[in-house]
Each structure stands twice: as structure tokens, then as C-alpha cells.
Amino acid sequence: MSVTAPQGFEAAGVAVGLKSTGKPDVAVVVNRGPLKVGAAVFTSNRAKANPILWSQEVIRDGVVEAIVLNSGGANCFTGSFGFQTTHQTAEKAAELLDVSAGDILVCSTGLIGTGDEVFRAKVLEGTERGIAGLSADGGEAASLAIMTTDSKPKRAVATGDGWSIGGMAKGAGMLAPGLATMLVVITTDAVLDSTQADAALRAATGRTFDRLDSDGCMSTNDQVTLMVSGASGVTPDADAFAAALADVCQDLARQLQGDAEGASHDITIEVVNAASEEDAVEVGRSVARNNLFKAAIFGNDPNWGRVLAAIGTTQAAFDPYDVDVWMNAVRVCSAGGPDAPREAVDLTPRATHLVIDLKVGAATATVLTNDLTHDYVHENSAYSS
């Protein structure tokens, strides 16, 4: 059900030929109210796609009626023509829904530089057909239409005391924070105002999507949107809602990690006893972005030296000769020296758990990443050709 699990939402997914495979490629999610609250966070990449430039303006007043998303083309670096395409998409949806174009979010994903006249015509056609096909159980179709190199759709649902949250996500490469190459739409029928929605979304994404760092590459098109219908009529307990929203985000983040391009290991990097949460994140990210470490994990090689070499590039508080490293529950390095033999570590399972004990404080953070594989190189050397 994903985005149509909560009351007050309709969705659709249609195929208009943006994907050469003929699979669905335009999704629409509409908020039927009574509230029309929206919040969104965007890529922090300074090179932003046209839909991001548009959506950043739309979200300012906290009012969102609908969101149109397409796969099969990023509409990024496509000039003023590309921006007009995004604008026309919003206007088309607004006209058909009888609302303001300034309340329509637009998202695109696919190859950068794709956004010509054929692209425009297909996106507009998809917007029209999507709105014509809206239904209260269209969440599944919508989740299929936003897929790019994803091997499976990503959906999550959480329920509270009289309210619920639904979400869908796409993303399989360019997964690095601020955010990852992800498009995410989350809906809820809980009663929230735009300030509450914005705060809840930022808190949840900051510790979930922003700590998924599959390949260190930051996208131009990322957007995570929260749409609030209030159709349940229930004002949720703030903490309970925050926890449920974080659960949905983490569930989707884990699904993105599990489907990352070419990956053979899902690596959880848990940094403990750091001086601050910022230090813990910096250390986790340095390891997540170290190609030599990632290649070693692909080869089932518990090469802890590469972990320490990565940590050494950070500014975090730690003594390199007082660090412990655990791999899949085996302490391979203690106090900056060799501990258990490499034969003691079993890295054959896909789930890989790295613990780095900095021994300087009480803060902790967890960063999710993947290994660096032949298939990653293969998929990304052949993406646009």
C-alpha cells in the first residue's frame, strides 16, 4: 500500500515510454485532505536538478497538494527548457486537480542531461494519465513507477494510535547523504501543522537517510517529502510520531542499502565511545567511503588496517593506538594492534557488522554502506551508454 496506506491519499503509476523497457515511469500522489501540509528535504549538492529548484520554492509555504515523479530522465542540466518542463508539469497537474501550481512538487530521476522535447511530452502525458488513474490503492503502482536501477520497489508502513504513516522510496546508486540518490514520498493521516511536519522530517532523515552512504556520490535530484492529510482526525503524541516516522525512514534506508547497485555486503558501521555524535558520524563516513576497505569486504577479507587508515584521515578525537575494531563480533584489532587472527572472522554473510571503539567518550552513531564490487563497477561503467 505504501503511500496510500494512510487515509486521505490517492496515487497512480503509469508507463509513458520514458523507460526503454516500457515499465511504469510516472507516479502521482495526491493529498485529498482535509489538511494539505507538506515538508521536504533536498539534496545538499550545489548542482541541483530543475525539479529540486522548483520544489524548493513550492515547499516554502508548507502547503502541498500533490507530487509528480518521473523516472527515465533526471531533467538536470537541461537548461531553461528543462526548468520550463518542470513548471509545465506542475501547471498541468494543478489544472487537472483544480489547485495552484505553486502547491505541486515535482521529482525526476535518471540520467543527468536528459530532458528534451520528447521527455517533456512524455512527462506531461504521464501527469495527465496518472491523475486520470488516481485511486486509493494506487500506492503500489506509484512505487513501481519511480524505480530506476532498483531491482525491487521499496515500501514501508507504520501505524500509531489512530493514525498511520506510509512511504515509498527509490534509489540504488549515488547513495550518499545530503541526501542519497533517492526519491522518497512519505504520507500520514495524523494531524500535524507544517512546522511540526518539517521538524519531524528533518529529525528522522538526519539519522536515517543522511547516514546511508553507499558509494560516497551525492546526487543532484534527491528529495524526501512528507505529505500530511490529517484525515484520521487524530493529533499524535509527538514522540510516538517521531519514532514511527524514524522507523519508516530507517526501514526504507535499509531497503535502499539492500538493493544498492552491485553490492554483495550490507555493512553496518557502528562507532561507539566517540567524543561527540559528529565525531562518530565523521569516523563512520570515512570508513564508508574508503574504496580499499570496501573492496576488502567484497573479498571477505577482514583488513582492519584499512579501517584505521580511513579513521586517520578524520579530525575526530581519538588515539590511533587506542582503538578497537570488531568485525562480525570478532575483535580483529585492539589498542591499535593485531588481535584475533583473520581466520576467526566469517565475512561470507551479506550482513556485515563493523564496530569501532574510539574509547574517548560516550557518543555513538551508525553509518550504513555497501562493499565495492565488480558488479558496482560494471553497472556504473555502462549506465548511460
Added chain:
Amino acid sequence: MSVTAPQGFEAAGVAVGLKSTGKPDVAVVVNRGPLKVGAAVFTSNRAKANPILWSQEVIRDGVVEAIVLNSGGANCFTGSFGFQTTHQTAEKAAELLDVSAGDILVCSTGLIGTGDEVFRAKVLEGTERGIAGLSADGGEAASLAIMTTDSKPKRAVATGDGWSIGGMAKGAGMLAPGLATMLVVITTDAVLDSTQADAALRAATGRTFDRLDSDGCMSTNDQVTLMVSGASGVTPDADAFAAALADVCQDLARQLQGDAEGASHDITIEVVNAASEEDAVEVGRSVARNNLFKAAIFGNDPNWGRVLAAIGTTQAAFDPYDVDVWMNAVRVCSAGGPDAPREAVDLTPRATHLVIDLKVGAATATVLTNDLTHDYVHENSAYSS
């Protein structure tokens, strides 16, 4: 000839079984004077190997008598036993050369965590045999003994007006600045004091080795050493010496790039019209470290969108919608939009030239990198097992 090309130096390379292949693995370079001036730059990784910790102390007084280098083990994160091994190596060399142990530099390269009693015995044996075998034409043997995954030795020579410079380098992976996984020894018979030697070395490495960023991974063991014998009796013109030293460093850096693990393209990233040299370096490095861009080049795919997405992660001054990108002399992106079709770009040659025109200033910088290939993943997934 490499390090024994200048007058006043003797060198040797011997095999003591640190490498399982039986190839040479310990090198010694001795300065016979009359000057015994030395300068060195070290990895900026905070996780430093024992030889780095030792050599940083040795270099403080600017006096260097000799350097002992081993491959086949990094002696990094090997505890106090490992540090004692480095210390004993220096003492052994000092005793045999009848000089102070405080004037003996030590370098190691190989697997982190390697440095047990067997390692120590072999390094000490190699030090002894290397010093026994010193000769004025031992530069070639020394350059062979420092190789790890290098497929060929790296040597360079430059001559000035009555003086000369010789150099050798090793390095094929973990190539990222500050510095790369490189061991470099450069010798000269020009007359320089330690202040001049230090300044000249920092200036040369700052624009050569520090701008080689093959795989973004910073090593624990890097060291570039300059040894000055003054045996020519000639005080060089400062500018001429600086230029020759930079030439030797750039020559060696290019050889390291050309032999980088698994690489199929040597990518020169030239950033022009930046607001500052720092901006230009930051932009070049962001592209050099972008796995998606590097995989695309491996696939001969002129995917300029990934270049812009990488630049967008920097803090450099630029407008993403006013950037031009050239690949092998074809402008594939102008003013942040598509230009020449991808078919116009021939990426089959190993030498790949990327030009990024930021259009905001007059500064420029060039960063060297490699593509991300199946072979890179393969070599680095099987390194220690």
C-alpha cells in the same frame, strides 16, 4: 641510475624473504657527503606507521646520513614491538656506517599489521646485507627493492648546471595525497642547506605528489625524502633547482599514476578559471574521488553529469549553470547543459584529459587520477588474503 645518479650517494637492494616471491625487499641509500642534509614530508594521516613516527623525529635537525626502506610489511599498528623494530633498524645501520642512529631514516611498505619477530629479523638482515653491498651504481637495485604491487620500478633523473637530481618511487594503490601510498627518495649533489632543502621539497611535492589522487585512500606509511650530498660543489640557482626538483617529482608522480592498481585510464583533471588555486584543487579532487565518474571513464562513457554532480559537493566558487566541461578536447557540457553528443568523444586512449572551466577567476590546478575498474576491485579484494 635513479638515486645514485648524483655524486655522493651509494645504494643497494637485497632480498631477505619479506616478499613471498623472493624478490628484493630491502633498500639502503647512503649519503657520503660532504653535506649530510635531509628533508622529508610525511603522510598527513593521523594513523601513522612506526617508521613515520621515527623518521619525523630524525628529520627535525635536517641531518640525514642514510635511509633504510623495506617492502613486504608496513610495520604499522604493530605496537611497541614494531616501534622497537624501526629503532633497531636505525641502530643497526648507524653502527655499520659509524654514524648516529638519530640520522637514519626508516621507511616500510606493505600490509598494515605486519611486523612480528620474523619481520624484524629479516629487516635487520637486509639492513646489514644492504650496507655490505652498497655501491655507486646501486640505485637501480634499490628502486626494485621498494616495489610492492608496482609492475615496474619508477626512476627519474634531472640535470642542472653542474648538479643533478635523481629519484626513485614506489606506489600503486592507496594513492591519495597528503601523500599517496608512496615511498620516494630523491637525491642531489647540489649544495643546499636544510632550510633550502625543506622549502624546495615542500614546494615541489605540493603541486605534484599531493595532486595525485588515484583512489582517494590515504596511506599510513607515505614519505618523500630529499637527501643532499653537495658533492658537486655547485650552489644551484634557486629557481632552476626548484624547477628541476618539480620535474623529477612530477615525472615520478606520472609513473605512479601510469602503474596504478588495475587502472585502464590515466586521467588528467585540469580545472581552469577558478577563483583560487585552492578552489581549483578542491574541484579537481572532488571529481578524482567520484566513483561513478571513475567507473564511467572505465566504460569509455563521457558522462559529464557525474562531473557536475561531483563539483556540486564542493565549497568552491562557481555557478553550476555556467560551467563548461571538455573531455579529450570535445566540449560535452557548456553553461551547465548538454553540448557535443557523446559519440563525438573518444575515450579509448589510456590518456584522458578532462577540462573543467569554472568561469569565475584566473586560477588553475591539475589533479591526476585513474579510473575505477574491475581489476582495481579484484586486486584490492584479494590483497591480504
